Amino acid sequence: MVEMRGDKPSVLVFGSLNVDWVCRVERIAPPGETVLSPTYTQLFGGKGANQAVAAARAGEDMVAVAMVGAVGEDDLGEAVIANLAENGIDTAGILRSVEPTGAAFISIDKHGENAITVASGANRAPSAASVPAFALNARTVLALQMEVPEAASRDVARLVRQAGGRTVLNLAPVPPDLDDKRLRALCESIDWLIVNESELAAAARCLEGSIDAPHDIQTPEETAALARRLSSALSVGIVATLGPRGVVAIPLAGEVVTVPALRVQAEDTTGAGDTFCGVFSTALAEGLEVKDALSRAAAAASLACRKVGAQSAMPKRAEIDAALAGAADG
Template structure:
């Protein structure tokens, strides 16, 4: 199998005549594994009519604490979409850490690679307005210790079909994880968030980059996704730019372009919609689903998630996605 961009080659054994039953996820087909290396937080969410401006105090109408973080969110989304999923990262030795670990485990994520370190877990302070929009402040905490691979991490990454990365942990760790994946023919998907310049040492090992419009603009200086996409393809073989309620825009170096409109639903809370999309997209690609169908599945999952409050708690399971897509094609 030639990896995207022809940057590295992996030789696969001949496929069996009949696909085996995958006992780990209940599907017929080869056993697949999605590994997430990244962040996990406790989300502290305040719901307001209108977010405060600088120096302003406003009344909130609700508050919740929900396990989240871009890495954990993507892992939970992939697991709920029936992918075998493992998480590599760190939590603090506090109550938040225990809750994050439990949420991941209850969602079907393998947490053997989730370390507990001294100190507080990562937190995300989120304000959600009545239009479903949000603003977020992330405090790294234990995530700041995810700056390198630890015992067993390299082996776990090498034994994967897909590696998901984000930028809420130190770049050094993400770069090391991507390099191990690249050496072992594992597909690397990077969400470049929070938005910041990404070094070539990391991008050179990325197969699929998934920025939103803002992140694409930061990386390229181009505010128009039509112009940003070809600029990004100079660094990586495949790109999906997520466009919120305008859908997603995919392209690759072979010249293929796919525009996938968003499903029309009423947004209640857009927190983690992008992570839901990426996790479900990765689960589909790991199973060998073609890119157009994978984009549609990810978009359906994101549409379901924004109709519910919260991050990880809003993510749909496989049956929800299947039923939603069946209704959408009726």
């Protein structure tokens, strides 16, 4: 177990821990059919774990990272915890549950399309009671996602706010039954809401009578306008990621901020969003201004697209520094 030092700012990640089983197939099996795959790959995943790894690699010796979640009392759970520890992440807040470790079963066809089934398992078990006391202070940034129970995430966000810390919520995946009341409850103790374009539109449509949200956002200007209306309705800062077009952010009190993505040869965008969220959280914990934090996160997400996989593609701090320096020189 990695011990967090009290003299550092910290990122506390409360979220999901999975093992991913990935098969490459000729085509996705329709109902009632079986398809064969030559082999499979076992990878570590879960949006919570992914964001923790991204934060730890970006923070290195500057920011301490702790993971709070749950795994099963099984060998997969042991492997998940060991992987986090190898990445320098404190695992004291990971609960061992009677439920099996969460798993995702992923089929990818020859065109790159996928079909994913996620078995939540132990990811239904984490609670605010698992949050270590050392992570509750004014130098903590909490990172949340949507793969663990909403009530538990709300409880942890309240604890962090009461301690003077800040919270970042990545609204992914958007629950199909998310409504106005639940979205507002989620955002009560949130400082930043991170969404991609489809999640932005989905969030806006949840707010009954507040926002007339388009189903298809065409331009960064339309994204900024919708994000501003959402920010005002929810009283949170909004960060909208636009893939290769960069990022648009609306601080709660301030003007729109835009930053570009890096130009890279993209091989796989899996995990780019989690990379962005983890690195953004680390940059906030370090005390960077919003635009600088967004620039680091956008650069890291771009770098993560150069390699296949999620955690395996996430860059380290030195890579991010070098990429930003190169972009400035160019």
